Structures are given as structure tokens and as C-alpha cells.
Amino acid sequence: MEAELFTIDEYELWLLLAGAIALLAAIVPIVIVKRHITPPIIYIITGICMYLLNVNYQFISLKHSTEIEKITEFVVIVSLTNAGLKIKKPFEWRTWKYAVRLLVITMPVTIVAAAFAGWWIAGLAPAAALLFGAVMSPTDPVLASEFQTTAPGEEDKYKTKLTLTAEAGANDGLAFPFTYLAITAATLGTNYEEWAGTWFINHFLIKTAIGLAGGLLCGWALYKLVFSVSSADTISKISRGILSLALTLVPYGATELVGGYGFIAVFVAACVFSNYEDKEEHMESLHDFNEELENIFVAFIFIVSGMYMASNYEILLNPKIMLLALVMIFIIRPVAGWVSLAGTKLSAFQKFVVSFYGIRGIGSIYYLAxxxxxxxxxxxxxxxxxxxxxxxxxxxxxxxxxRYIQKKIQKLDTDT
Known part of the structure; x- marks a missing residue:
């Protein structure tokens, strides 16, 4: 029997591509660390090149909405754990004094303005316009990593980075009530007076409160189980990767099971861990593992996004699509952010960074799916x-x- 050489098996081909993506995720962030470019840009370019080489998988499409939801969901909760572990002194007002303004002012203003822009520019139906506002409201904790605060174990120096990290960690969960608002409008109609009260009590107050409580309880219980019950010798033998996954999945799964917002729970649980400064070396290793895991999925998602944009390039040539995108990036978020920071002691440069770099990304794809x-x-x-x-x-x-703004931050934005 002759050996079959150079036969193409689809499963093995996807294994090869998965390995190549993992390699890219490991190398790209290191190679371009001092370049004026970020990893997602490289991944998108890679996806475009793969499409041109006839390697094209239409993953981002309406028929794959379930798969998109599950994959992006996992990426977001991993990134929320990372964000929470980075925040030093997470339960002090100093940490949140600017981020709170972004959450209670910038976020609602962005939702309303984006919904109006979606209706006026794109011609979206009311419920669809409201959904557009909701999915565009959170700052993405994955893509905002360029402007996140320092890693665990390192001193916080920059107000803007701390503010963006706190905002990105919190508002990804707070976008859920407004997504439910859009879902309810699409299901029950736009007679808001008939169901707005029920939505506010159930989907805003109760589910948010359960998310906060679930995060605090799970974070405290996991910390006590690992660091208080275990001996010093046992702790050193615990796999940081397995512990990191537990810190991500237990709060999320437990909170979702009882009807709360798991995104909020994951972020709060990670904040509970980061609050214990005497275990900084352990927090750093937890963060490092999660960041590596996050990098792999980010590479995959943006390579596929590059394929999608290459195969649907006419989207970028549509004047309404381009106009709405630029209005969101250059007007709605910056203005909403600047207004919320009025009267603070932040400098004009600091207000610009916090207002302009409310980056949209994987969280928006998740909420849409x-x-x-x-x-x-x-x-x-x-x-x-x-x-x-x-x-x-x-x-x-x-x-x-x-990268350019990063250099400016190092000169002009010290947290004094």
C-alpha cells in the first residue's frame, strides 16, 4: 500500500493554523513593543493577507452568532480578570474618583448619543439604534491594555492609565443592563412606560447588585481557600494557570447561575485578590498567565476580523458607515468624556487621553452577538x-x- 503524501486534511490544516496563531500571539507583542503600532493591527493585516492567499473562513457572520458570543465572552472575562488584578488599592476612593465620572456621565451620554447617531446616520430602527448605543458604550479592556495601569507588583504612576483601567473593568459589566433594554424594546415594543420599571428593577438594580455581591464573595472565598487555608509550602506548588482560570471562571459561573452579571463579578473578584498587597508576587503570576491566554484569542479574533474586512471591503467605502464610525471616535466619546471630567484637577492633556482613548473592541462584538x-x-x-x-x-x-501618546504620558502624567 502506497503512502499518501501531501494530502490535505481540513482538521490538520486548522491545527497548523492554530499553532501559527499561537506563535504570532507569543512573538508579535515582544517584537513591536517599541514600534508605533499595536498587536491588533498586525493581526488584522495578517488576516487580510490570508484572505488574499485564499485562506478565508467567514467566522464573523450572522449564522455564527452563537460561536461568536461564546468565544468573545471568554476573552472578555479573561481580560476583566487582568484589569482587576492590575488595580492597586481597588477599594479606595482615590482609585475611582475619575472613573466614576466616566461611568455615571460618559457612559449614559455615549449610549444616548450613539443611539441617536445610529438612527439618524445609519437609519436604524429604534430598538436597533438603542442596541448600537449599548454595545458602543464600554471601553474595551482588551484593546485598552496599551493604556492600562501598571502590572501587579509595580507602582501606579499615571492617573490616566488608572482611570481607563478602572473604567474598562467596570463598564463592560454595566453595558449589560442597556443591552437588555434594547432586547426588551425589540421583544415588547417601544412603549417604554409599560415595562421600563420592571427592566430598571430586575436588569439594572438586582442583577448588578448580585454581580457585585457574587464578585466580593467569590473573590474572598477563593483567596481564603488558597492563601489562608493552604500552607506556604502548598501555595508554592499550586499551578498559577489553574488558579488564574479558577479566579476567572468560578465568579463568572456562580454569579450567572444565580442571575447576576458575571462580568461585574469577575472584575470585582480580581479586585479582591489585588487588594492583598502582601501577595503581590502571586498576583503578578496570575496576571501573566491570563495575559498569555488573552493574547492567543485576541490574535485569532482580529485575524478573522481582517479576513472579514478584506472580503467585505465595500463596508469601508460606504460613506454612512465611515461617517458614523468617525463621529463615534472623534466626537461622541471624546466630548462625553471631556464633559464628565469638567471641574476636576486633571490637566487638559490628561482629560484628552481619558476622553479620546475609550477604545471599542471585543466587548462590543460580544454584546451584539x-x-x-x-x-x-x-x-x-x-x-x-x-x-x-x-x-x-x-x-x-x-x-x-x-505609542506616541504613551511617551507623552511618561513625561506629563505622573500621579502626584
């Missing part, structure tokens, strides 16, 4: 095109300017 899987929205394809295009422009505009 979640909403599509839970309600029948009009303008689904239009919504998808606008969200993907906006993320594409955000990655490019914020990504190419990030």
Missing part, C-alpha cells in the same frame, strides 16, 4: 457592519497613535 441570540432585531446586517467597521477604525486610529 448576545443580543442577536436573544431577540429578533431589525437591521442585523447593518448593525454588524457598523460595529465591525467602527472597531476596525478604532484599532487603526487608536493603535497608531498609542
Amino acid at each position: 448576545y443580543a442577536f441570540n436573544n431577540a429578533d432585531f431589525q437591521n442585523k446586517q447593518t448593525l454588524l457592519n457598523h460595529v465591525v467597521a467602527l472597531i476596525f477604525f478604532s484599532v487603526l486610529i487608536h493603535g497608531f497613535s498609542a
Whole structure:
């Protein structure tokens, strides 16, 4: 029997591609660390090149909304753990004094303004426009990593980075009530007076409170189990990778089971861990593992995004799509951010960084897929095109300017 050489098995081909993506995720962040470019840009370019080489898998499409939801969900909760572990003194007002303004002022203003822009520019139906506002409201904790505060064990020096990290960690969970608002509008109609009270009590107050309580309880219980019950010799033998996954999955799963917002719980649980400064060396190793895991999935998602943009390049040539994306990036978020920071002691440069770098990304894709899987929205394809295009422009505009702004931050933004 002759040996079969150079036969192509699809499964083995995907294994090869998965390995190549993992290699890219390991190498790219190191190689470009001092370049004026960020990893997602490289991944998008890679995806475009793969499409041109006829390697194209249409993963980002309406028929794959369930798979998109699950993959992006995992990436976001991993990144929320990272964000929480980075925040030193997470339960002090000093940490939150600027981020709170972004959460209670910038976020609602962004939702309303984005919804109006989606209706006026893109012609979205009311419920679809509201969904657009909701999915565009959170600052992405994955893409905002360029402007996140220092890693565990290192001193915080920059107000803007601490503010953006705290905002990105909190508002990814707080976008859920507004996504439910859009889902309810699509399901029950836009007679808001008939169901707005029920939505506010159940989906805003109760589920948010359960998320906070679940995060505090799970974070405290996991910490006590690992660091208080275990002996010093046992702790050194515990796998940081397994512990990191436990810190991510236990709060999320437990809180979701009892009806709360798991995104909030994951971030709060990680904050509980970071609050114990005497275990900084352990927090750093937990963060490092999660960051490596996050990098692999980010590489995959943006390579596929590059394929999607290359195969649907006419999206970027659509004047309405381009206009809405640029309005969101250059007007709505910056203005909403600047207004919320009025009267603070931040300098004009610090206000600009915090306001402008509210980057949109994987969290927006997750919320969009979640909403599509839970309600029948009009303008689904239009919504998808606008969200993907906006993320594409955000990655490019914020990504190419990030390194330059980083240098400015080091000179002008010390946390004194």
C-alpha cells in the first residue's frame, strides 16, 4: 500500500493554523513593543493577507452568532480578570474618583448619543439604534491594555492609565443592563412606560447588585481557600494557570447561575485578590498567565476580523458607515468624556487621553452577538457592519497613535 503524501486534511490544516496563531500571539507583542503600532493591527493585516492567499473562513457572520458570543465572552472575562488584578488599592476612593465620572456621565451620554447617531446616520430602527448605543458604550479592556495601569507588583504612576483601567473593568459589566433594554424594546415594543420599571428593577438594580455581591464573595472565598487555608509550602506548588482560570471562571459561573452579571463579578473578584498587597508576587503570576491566554484569542479574533474586512471591503467605502464610525471616535466619546471630567484637577492633556482613548473592541462584538441570540432585531446586517467597521477604525486610529501618546504620558502624567 502506497503512502499518501501531501494530502490535505481540513482538521490538520486548522491545527497548523492554530499553532501559527499561537506563535504570532507569543512573538508579535515582544517584537513591536517599541514600534508605533499595536498587536491588533498586525493581526488584522495578517488576516487580510490570508484572505488574499485564499485562506478565508467567514467566522464573523450572522449564522455564527452563537460561536461568536461564546468565544468573545471568554476573552472578555479573561481580560476583566487582568484589569482587576492590575488595580492597586481597588477599594479606595482615590482609585475611582475619575472613573466614576466616566461611568455615571460618559457612559449614559455615549449610549444616548450613539443611539441617536445610529438612527439618524445609519437609519436604524429604534430598538436597533438603542442596541448600537449599548454595545458602543464600554471601553474595551482588551484593546485598552496599551493604556492600562501598571502590572501587579509595580507602582501606579499615571492617573490616566488608572482611570481607563478602572473604567474598562467596570463598564463592560454595566453595558449589560442597556443591552437588555434594547432586547426588551425589540421583544415588547417601544412603549417604554409599560415595562421600563420592571427592566430598571430586575436588569439594572438586582442583577448588578448580585454581580457585585457574587464578585466580593467569590473573590474572598477563593483567596481564603488558597492563601489562608493552604500552607506556604502548598501555595508554592499550586499551578498559577489553574488558579488564574479558577479566579476567572468560578465568579463568572456562580454569579450567572444565580442571575447576576458575571462580568461585574469577575472584575470585582480580581479586585479582591489585588487588594492583598502582601501577595503581590502571586498576583503578578496570575496576571501573566491570563495575559498569555488573552493574547492567543485576541490574535485569532482580529485575524478573522481582517479576513472579514478584506472580503467585505465595500463596508469601508460606504460613506454612512465611515461617517458614523468617525463621529463615534472623534466626537461622541471624546466630548462625553471631556464633559464628565469638567471641574476636576486633571490637566487638559490628561482629560484628552481619558476622553479620546475609550477604545471599542471585543466587548462590543460580544454584546451584539448576545443580543442577536436573544431577540429578533431589525437591521442585523447593518448593525454588524457598523460595529465591525467602527472597531476596525478604532484599532487603526487608536493603535497608531498609542505609542506616541504613551511617551507623552511618561513625561506629563505622573500621579502626584
